[in-house]
Amino acid sequence: MGDLFSNLSLGFGIALTFQNLGLAFLGCLVGTLIGVLPGVGPIATIAMLLPITFGLDPTGALIMLAGIYYGAQYGGSTTAILVNIPGEATSVVTALDGHQMARQGRAGVALGIAAIGSFFAGTVATVVIAALGAPLTRLALVFGPTEYFSLMVMGLVFAVVLARGSILKAVAMILVGILLSTVGTDLETGEERLTFGLPFLMDGIDFAVLAMGIFGIAEILRNLDHTETRDVVRQTIGRLLPNKDDFRQSYKPVLRGTFIGAALGILPGNGAVLGPFAAYTLEKKLAKDPRRFGQGAIEGVAGPESANNAGAQTSFIPLLTLGIPPNAVMALMVGAMTIHGIVPGPQVMTRNPDLFWGMIASMWVGNLMLLIINLPMIGMWVRLLKVPYHLLFPAILMFCCIGIYSINSLPTDVMFIGLFGLVGYMLIKFGFEPAPMLLGFVLGKLMEENLRRALIISRGSLETFIERPISAGLLVVALILLVLALLPSIRKGRDEVFTE
Amino acid sequence: MKKIALALTAVLGLAASGAQAQNYPTRPITMIVPFAAGGPTDVVARIVTDHMSRTLGQQIVIENVAGAGGTTGITRAAQSQPDGYTIMMGHMGTHGAAPALYPNLRYDPTKDFAPIGLAAGTPILIVARKDFPAKDLKGFLDHMKANGDKVNMAHAGVGSVSHSTGILFNSIIGAKPTMVAYRGTGPALNDLMANTVDYMTDQIVNVAPQIQGGNIKAYAIATPERSPALPDVPTTKEAGLGDYQVSAWNAVFAPKGTPPDVVAKLNDALVKALSDENTRKRLQDLGGVIPAPEERTPESLQKLVESEVARWTPVLQAAGAKAE
DSSP states (O other): OHHHHHHHHHHHHHHTSHHHHHHHHHHHHHHHHHHTSTTOOHHHHHHHHGGGGTTSOHHHHHHHHHHHHHHHHHHHHHHHHHHSOOSSGGGHHHHHHHHHHHHTTOHHHHHHHHHHHHHHHHHHHHHHHHHHHHHHHHHHHHOOHHHHHHHHHHHHHHHHHHOSSOHHHHHHHHHHHHHHHTOEEOTTTOOEESOTTOGGGTTOOOHHHHHIIIIIIHHHHHHHHOTHHHHHHHHOOOOSSOOHHHHHHHHHHHHHHHHHHHHHHTSTTTGGGHHHHHHHHHHHHHOSOGGGTTSOOTHHHHHHHHHHHHHHHHTHHHHHHHOOOSSHHHHHHHHHHHHTTOOOSTTHHHHOHHHHHHHHHHHHHHHHHHHHHHHHHHHHHHHHTTSOHHHHHHHHHHHHHHHHHHHHOOHHHHHHHHHHHHHHHHHHHTTOOHHHHHHHHHHHHHHHHHHHHHHHHTTTOTTHHHHSHHHHHHHHHHHHHHHHHHHHHHHHHHHHHHHO | OHHHHHHHHHHHHHHHHHHHHHHOOSSOEEEEESSOTTSHHHHHHHHHHHHHHHHHTSOEEEEEOOOGGGHHHHHHHHTSOSSSSEEEEEETIIIIIHHHHOTTOSSOTTTSEEEEEEEEEEEEEEEEETTOSOSSHHHHHHHHHHHGGGOEEEESSTTSHHHHHHHHHHHHHTOOOEEEEOSSHHHHHHHHHTTSSOEEEEEHHHHHHHHHTTSEEEEEESSSSOBTTBTTSOBTTTTTOTTOOOEEEEEEEEETTOOHHHHHHHHHHHHHHHHOHHHHHHHHHTTOBOOOGGGSSHHHHHHHHHHHHHHHHHHHHHTTOOOO
16 A cells, blocks of 8 residues: 555656646647547547657656547547537447437536546546556456457347337347448458448448447438527527536436446456446436436436546556557557557566556546646537537538548548438438447447357357356346346336327 | 650650759658558658658658558558659558458559668567467477367457468468457457467567566567567577568558659668667667668569568468458
8 A cells, every 4th residue: 555655656746747747738638629529539639649749758748648538538528418429439328418418508517527527537547547457457368258248248238228219229220230340351251241342341330430420410410400499509508517416416427437437448359338338328227217318317428428537547457557458549559659669568567667657647637637628618618509500510510521531531431421421310210229329330340259259269169158257247147137128118118109 | 856856855854853853852741551550560650750751851741541451551552643742651461461362452562662662670479378388389389280279379360460470370380270360469469368369470569568578478589580679589490490480571662653763862761760870779679670781772672572472472372361
């Protein structure tokens, strides 16, 4: 314990120097501003801004990059809430209730609770990393393909619970999502699947393209369909900050979200994606009146946003303690470290203690900066909604196109968001929810690859999923969740027939 | 009259290209890196262009165009204007293994480029989980002979460096392990450390930290000399498998038709970068091998590409590997 304090004081000694404070602030600010552009998620933001860190010393550069990461992550949530365009998988959930809140004139409250929840989650996650980082590393190693597949099965059950309306429609959307995730070159055999011989489909469909089209472009089409609802939003801007009531409603979701997000963030292979979905599911299950979810429930923003930020931070654990990046953003951080002459690995902690502890301390500093930067900016963001929609939507559309092009520099990506926008619009018209489809899309690939990997290693024996205790446990949880989700809907099914 | 006209055009043409090359570069140069930012090739590109930009007096901007094992970016770069303002960082996969892996490849590595020069290579290592029964490479080969069908080999996806070099390794030692594909080196290493899979081949920059940390063990390094980063790891020759010599090289190319004087200027900037102490140190810290002076010419790069295509095509085709 004494070690922890001396290490943390070493870290804060480094993070709180004038230069590093400035870099953390600058990183968070630039990250927020770029990340708020529709479609520009953390990966694109970091890749874009990587060169500006070249002139700095490694610790300063990494502090700034980490700041850019949190900033972009938070900026993505802002876009999700204001214009319903999730820049990456983790902010899909935020868009569900956050944007509904914005439509009801509670955008400021939603942004405020997101910022405060994120700050709390970030603080807890920092302590977790500092105190338990090394032992928790082992958890990442326990999760092999078998465990991963079972975790994904559990994740898909969340998707069923996510749905606002009919379970059947939700399941249909999940399956479509999984189907879309199989497009591209097969990992094991190298065969092309569902690409119709088109070269740009060889690497599959990019998540940002799908999310931006299905959510963002479809949302624009829908708004143009009936502009009058938009005017209502403009008239009632409402409070800018959450009040006592809001806090009372959200402190428990924040706590639960932080715990779930922090735990899932440690897993390799992008386990953090599940965090917000799991937090949302939990809140909906615990709520007295689950019907409020999807209609602007503040718990539906507070829980997932906390989970999101906690996971974003604990996903640094495998990188810092093992040197193994658990997801694409962390892979980019590895590149940034190697460019600065630090090869990430198990030795970083002992060989570069300044960097290691300085970075951990700067995580907390970065979260504080985010709060300082974003609370005053909420007023500005909310005022954006006052811009007449006929002026706002061409700007959103243009930023979407620029944002999506900047990720892979592919013109076909821009065309695809248009196509998915039309599909999304039709789905809304027919009463299908896009969120379960996106979750199916994210989990589908992981699920298929890990299933095949597990079966290849077990030489085709399905028993491997039950023989391994963690995998069996996850499957049991999934089964229980599914039963819980289906029971009330079977019971309620009869009432719904009459109400519809 | 015709002759005079011809002579005139020739002189004018020369003068024009001379003037162009004298001024070149007058605006920023784009280097297409066909992999995601942060990967080994991207890191080499950023370190080398950092110094090249200073020699040329113009910024070289990196554009990452990832996809299809790097062939998406190289296809685009090959089709761009051959004026020296679009260049690319090709590597062992895009300019060696790709013709065998992608039957519909829209460029020919040996014909569609103006080679600039070799940048840096990263050696390949044979690594295994830390409690794999074999103690050294010889023990490993014996183990593979006896229990080859029970062994799992990890790789980072069809078309990746670890996949191609792994297939080459297996074909040399005559092993047929069960191949387990991962999406990138990170997850593959994770499972190697967790004892889920048995062995793999990959670039030193990816595996060195885990070898130094004792999380996995290395049997041999596939270069003529040991690496200063891992002095205890024997070369494949020392370990009795001299046939396995492979490196994930990275090299700068321009599209075919780029004026020779522009190529010369770019090559000069590259050679200067590779002679710079600081740049060398940054590359060597990553385990990178810097080419000897005679390997830095456009001609030797052209030869390398030709020999690499000739080497990879039969090996990969025999293994039935294709990424389409």
